[in-house]
Amino acid sequence: MDLPGESVQFKMAPIERLLELKKMAKEQDSAQKAGVLMLFYPAHDTTTNFTLILRKSYNGVHSAQVGFPGGRFEKGDHSLKFTALRETEEEVGVAKEQIEVLTELTDIYIPPSNFYVKPFLGITRKTPQFILQQDEVEELIEVRLDHFMDDSTIGIKTLSTSYARNIEVPIFKLNGHVVWGATAMMLSEVREMLKQLY
Secondary structure: OOOOOHHHHHHHOOOOOHHHHHHHHHHHOOOEEEEEEEEEEEOOOOOEEEEEEEEOOOOOOOOOOEEOOEEEOOOOOOOHHHHHHHHHHHHHOOOHHHOEEEEEOOOEEEHHHOEEEEEEEEEOOOOOOOOOOOOOEEEEEEEEHHHHOOHHHEEEEEEOOOOOOOEEEEEEEEOOEEEOHHHHHHHHHHHHHHHOOO
16 A cells, blocks of 8 residues: 555644755765554454554653654664564564564654654554553553544644644544644654555
């Protein structure tokens, strides 16, 4: 299936200058790289779920935010796909060998932290036994696919961010959590793909 790409991601983009900032980072070759994984799996009640995590509070731009398991490309990682799988195993305890990566998604630039992120979509055939990395993950958020696909999960919220105060941003409301920014943009692309099948 073709990726819908940035045009769909930007439906959930919280800032107008994203393209300009992305262009600047590419020209300067200054951004770090990271890989994240959107993991789908069968839940015990036979529904299809995917995982998000609530990050711990810390002194950084992504403190206490909802995101995908994943992280920075490190020396020794032979690809961003490997990075995403390694970080997923570290953060939520799902072994790399249990995950089948189906596709990579459109990469995304995150201005506040100056990262290029490559998202991947993967599945497990069995319900994982999640083990959370206590110093990084505050909560595992298991989102039902049918809940995610419901139009009522999409909204607008006024937030203060690392780059602006009291701005209206597009959000997903999932399991009582507000999901916005880069994670919402990645979810927007996956949702658009799934709408072709759902």
